[in-house]
Amino acid sequence: MVLARWEGRIYALSGLCPHQWKPLAGATIWDGLLTCPWHNFQYDLRTGENRYPSNVYPAGAEYLREQVAPLKTYPVEIRGGAVWVDLSG
């Protein structure tokens, strides 16, 4: 799992990039986007949606859709200074 802090909020996301199921250890965050260190795929921290390369892949190319699947996100709560992640979803 990836825990990320951006603009004062904590986000919890799957620790494996859905592109090739590589670990996201070493991923970087900028402007609300998480960048996978393996192939530089980018995901929206809030929704897990792929932002790159889905923005430049040819429209309607079904064979590429699987590559740009979203990163799974998990609900997060802060209780008493501790981070709680709901893994049930």
Next chain:
Amino acid sequence: MGKVARQVVEQAGVDVNALVDKLVRAAAAEFTTFYYYTILRVNAIGFEGEGLKEIIEDARIEDRNHFEALTPRIYELGGELPRDIRQFADVAGCPDAYLPANPHDAKSLLNVLVEAERCAIRIYTDICAFTAGKDPRTYELSAAILHEEVEHEAWFSEYLGEGPSGHFRRGAPGASPYVRRFMTAEFDA
């Protein structure tokens, strides 16, 4: 492999296997981008496309140059390119730069190009940070490539109207003003 060439990098505290992995992924990204830019270039036609052709050609050839400049360093450090080109393409550090669904939509074409360059900038910034102060040969090579990738991004970004690039045209297509000193094969651009 250069025995001492690898040893001194290890002694400086670099994880050489991790570095080789980064270099192979960078080389794969250059090689696949060269291939895809060839397709983008031939489709850059019409009033808008023809204007793009010159800078696509510069970027295309310079990406091939980057591949050729990276390869010796991989082997010097004891690494190797994958023996299967399909495996090589799969490890590329950037996504494939596909031709847009409408190949004559110049803006879509430019978006593919500019995002590919942005990805390359991230790759070489990472390698520079990984080797700074420890492996001067890889650092200088990566920094030279980074200079060209930054220029490529600026050219395509300028076409998208995101701001001026301060672009001066290359003296010859794909002249690689920064990387050419690392090109050990004959270079007549």
